Amino acid sequence: MEALDRGHAAPGVTPEWRERLERRGLAPLTGTSRRYWIWVAFLLAVIGWALYAYSRQLDEGLIVTGMRDRILWGVYIASFVFFIGISHAGTLLSAILRVTKARWQLSVTRMAEFITVVALLVGALFPLIDMGRPDRLLNMIVYGRWQSPLLWDIFAISTYLTGSTLYLYLPLIPDFALARDRLGPTAARWRRSLFTIAALGWTGTPEQRKALDRAISLMMIVIIPVAVSVHTVVSWIFGMTLRVSFNSTILGAYFVAGAIFSGIAAIVVLMAVLRKLLHLEEFITKTQFVNLGYLMAAFTLIMGYGNLSEYITHGYKMEGGFPFHFEQLMTGPFSILFWSYIVGGLVVPGLIILCPRTRRIAGITTAAVLVLVTMWIERYLIVVAGLRVPLMAYEPASYTPTWVEFSILAGAFALFALLITLFAKLFPVISVWEVADHRGPEPGSEPLAAPERPRRTALAEGSAT
Amino acid sequence: MNRVIAATVIALAMLAGGAGIALAGSAPTRLTFSAPAQATLGERVTVQARLVDAQGEPISGATIAIVAPLRFLNGGGDVVLWEGRADKNGNAVGSFEARVVGPLALRAVFRGDQLYAPAEALAELKVVEGATPPLYRERVGVHLPGLNEPPGFGQVALIEPQDTVISRALALWPAMSGWPIAGALIVIWSVYASVVRLLFRIAAAPSGAPR
Numbered sequence: 001m002e003a004l005d006r007g008h009a010a011p012g013v014t015p016e017w018r019e020r021l022e023r024r025g026l027a028p029l030t031g032t033s034r035r036y037w038i039w040v041a042f043l044l045a046v047i048g049w050a051l052y053a054y055s056r057q058l059d060e061g062l063i064v065t066g067m068r069d070r071i072l073w074g075v076y077i078a079s080f081v082f083f084i085g086i087s088h089a090g091t092l093l094s095a096i097l098r099v100t101k102a103r104w105q106l107s108v109t110r111m112a113e114f115i116t117v118v119a120l121l122v123g124a125l126f127p128l129i130d131m132g133r134p135d136r137l138l139n140m141i142v143y144g145r146w147q148s149p150l151l152w153d154i155f156a157i158s159t160y161l162t163g164s165t166l167y168l169y170l171p172l173i174p175d176f177a178l179a180r181d182r183l184g185p186t187a188a189r190w191r192r193s194l195f196t197i198a199a200l201g202w203t204g205t206p207e208q209r210k211a212l213d214r215a216i217s218l219m220m221i222v223i224i225p226v227a228v229s230v231h232t233v234v235s236w237i238f239g240m241t242l243r244v245s246f247n248s249t250i251l252g253a254y255f256v257a258g259a260i261f262s263g264i265a266a267i268v269v270l271m272a273v274l275r276k277l278l279h280l281e282e283f284i285t286k287t288q289f290v291n292l293g294y295l296m297a298a299f300t301l302i303m304g305y306g307n308l309s310e311y312i313t314h315g316y317k318m319e320g321g322f323p324f325h326f327e328q329l330m331t332g333p334f335s336i337l338f339w340s341y342i343v344g345g346l347v348v349p350g351l352i353i354l355c356p357r358t359r360r361i362a363g364i365t366t367a368a369v370l371v372l373v374t375m376w377i378e379r380y381l382i383v384v385a386g387l388r389v390p391l392m393a394y395e396p397a398s399y400t401p402t403w404v405e406f407s408i409l410a411g412a413f414a415l416f417a418l419l420i421t422l423f424a425k426l427f428p429v430i431s432v433w434e435v436a437d438h439r440g441p442e443p444g445s446e447p448l449a450a451p452e453r454p455r456r457t458a459l460a461e462g463s464a465t
Numbered sequence: 466m467n468r469v470i471a472a473t474v475i476a477l478a479m480l481a482g483g484a485g486i487a488l489a490g491s492a493p494t495r496l497t498f499s500a501p502a503q504a505t506l507g508e509r510v511t512v513q514a515r516l517v518d519a520q521g522e523p524i525s526g527a528t529i530a531i532v533a534p535l536r537f538l539n540g541g542g543d544v545v546l547w548e549g550r551a552d553k554n555g556n557a558v559g560s561f562e563a564r565v566v567g568p569l570a571l572r573a574v575f576r577g578d579q580l581y582a583p584a585e586a587l588a589e590l591k592v593v594e595g596a597t598p599p600l601y602r603e604r605v606g607v608h609l610p611g612l613n614e615p616p617g618f619g620q621v622a623l624i625e626p627q628d629t630v631i632s633r634a635l636a637l638w639p640a641m642s643g644w645p646i647a648g649a650l651i652v653i654w655s656v657y658a659s660v661v662r663l664l665f666r667i668a669a670a671p672s673g674a675p676r
């Protein structure tokens with residue numbers, strides 16, 4: 001059986017190029033180095049520490065956190081918003097680019113879709129962690145009010161997670177079939193069984209292609225409004241609360257823009273890491289970095305515009321608690337974080353990408369790292385600085401995250417990295433069939449002489465069936 | 466040996482005692498309950514219940530509760546409005562503030578104890594809106610029919626005390642409120658279902674060499 005219909009190749013695809021693509025795409029599935037296991041062990045250790053910290057929180061209650069009655073959301077909810085934000089990386093971006101028939105992105109859509117599913121899984125844990133009594137989670141459903149944005153959030157995230165998982169799985173089917181056919185008898189039995197089952201008997205017949213194309217088309221259309229709704233609903237958790245700094249009509253649009261912005265940065269960082277580790281330089285080239293960099297630069301402007309519009313409107317009127325809010329952000333206790341976000345998250349990344357001398361893979365990756373870090377800070381500012389504005393004539397509260405919160409945050413990032421690490425070992429990180437059928441080799445991209453480590457692989461033997 | 470016999474006797478005595486209590490059972494009781502027919506919102510309402518045994522003798526010291534089935538948004542259940550003990554004449558006089566407008570199905574409840582069986586009595590109270598506005602209104606912001614107007618709009622609605630599996634399942638359904646969300650979810654999940662159906666089609670397609 002052959003997973004790929006070799007009659008559908010994109011222009012410029014030679015048998016040798018396709019062979020290299022398939023080999024590179026499937027190589028991570030066939031061997032595991034010691035460094036991989038050391039990395040997994042490190043991540044598990046961090047997660048273990050976070051679990052210990054969470055056990056302290058479960059045992060002693062939320063008193064072990066820095067949250068109190070006035071600033072009642074902190075690192076957990078900021079991280080929830082952050083992770084839900086970067087989840088927009090994959091599905092939304094990949095769907096938009098698929099709808100617009102952009103071909104350059106085909107080699108990175110899989111990574112983007114990984115990020116979506118993993119970020120949603122990790123992000124959805126935070127409200128649960130934030131609950132002092134997680135055993136009452138079901139009450140959110142049983143006694144939930146249809147009028148409450150919290151319930152909308154549950155529906156939106158579960159719907160988006162289901163859709164994203166489907167959307168991740170659909171383009172994986174031909175690649176599962178490819179792995180099934182090419183990994184050969186040397187692959188572990190469980191792995192062969194996994195690929196056989198997940199491939200759904202795919203042989204690339206016209207009937208199967210038609211059904212798959214239709215399924216992907218349906219999903220890419222429906223997933224865009226779902227993704228937009230998710231972060232809009234997340235913003236409404238804040239926007240529909242009677243708090244000075246949350247009183248904004250552009251909050252939904254601003255959150256969606258911020259989500260796409262941080263999502264693009266997450267793709268760029270993951271792309272840079274996997275490209276280097278898995279020797280994918282021939283298939284993930286400067287083109288992908290520069291194009292995503294341009295998108296990121298555009299979003300620095302959109303985010304800057306959003307901030308400017310927000311601050312000018314409220315700053316002009318200086319109504320209610322806004323003088324206090326602006327003071328704490330711009331010159332007060334949050335000023336270092338605030339200006340770090342403005343300068344480090346908007347100005348510097350924009351300049352790095354727009355300047356031709358720094359518009360390189362390393363520069364764009366650096367800009368993406370800056371964006372990711374400062375977007376977390378921005379989420380923190382929305383949550384903590386927003387809640388710090390007094391509602392009545394009392395002294396402003398203070399909030400300092402404790403070791404428990406930092407440990408759980410570290411554990412969440414470790415879980416995110418672990419899931420991506422495991423995904424990269426189980427599934428091809430490049431959508432092999434889409435790149436071969438619809439994109440082909442990039443002009444000027446040369447095969448790199450990446451070191452071939454001895455592997456337990458049957459790839460070199462060609463098709464096994 | 467003597468110890469064994471003694472232990473056996475004690476155990477039998479205990480069993481017999483327990484059986485005695487069980488055999489004796491709880492004496493039947495009768496509860497009468499009176500409440501004013503009508504009250505104004507915010508008014509303090511005084512109600513009276515009297516608990517007697519089968520012979521009409523008053524039962525003093527019994528705990529009597531005045532409860533009403535109330536609903537707030539999607540939740541509901543019995544709310545205890547007052548609780549107190551019966552005096553030497555078996556009378557329990559309690560009062561509570563009428564906080565909801567509409568007919569209120571009050572129940573005086575004696576939950577029973579080791580000596581006396583439980584008893585309940587009903588009384589209907591109609592609370593009308595007076596000069597004082599309702600103490601709590603849900604209607605804030607923009608009102609979209611069916612979206613943010615829960616049953617019993619502007620007031621706490623009353624429900625019949627039902628606690629069946631079906632009534633609980635129905636309580637999950639948004640009824641009228643929240644229908645736009647429910648509608649959107651139905652559309653999206655229908656598309657997901659179509660995609661899953663296409664997956665089955667892929668799996669069921671005849672395998673063979675690609676054409």
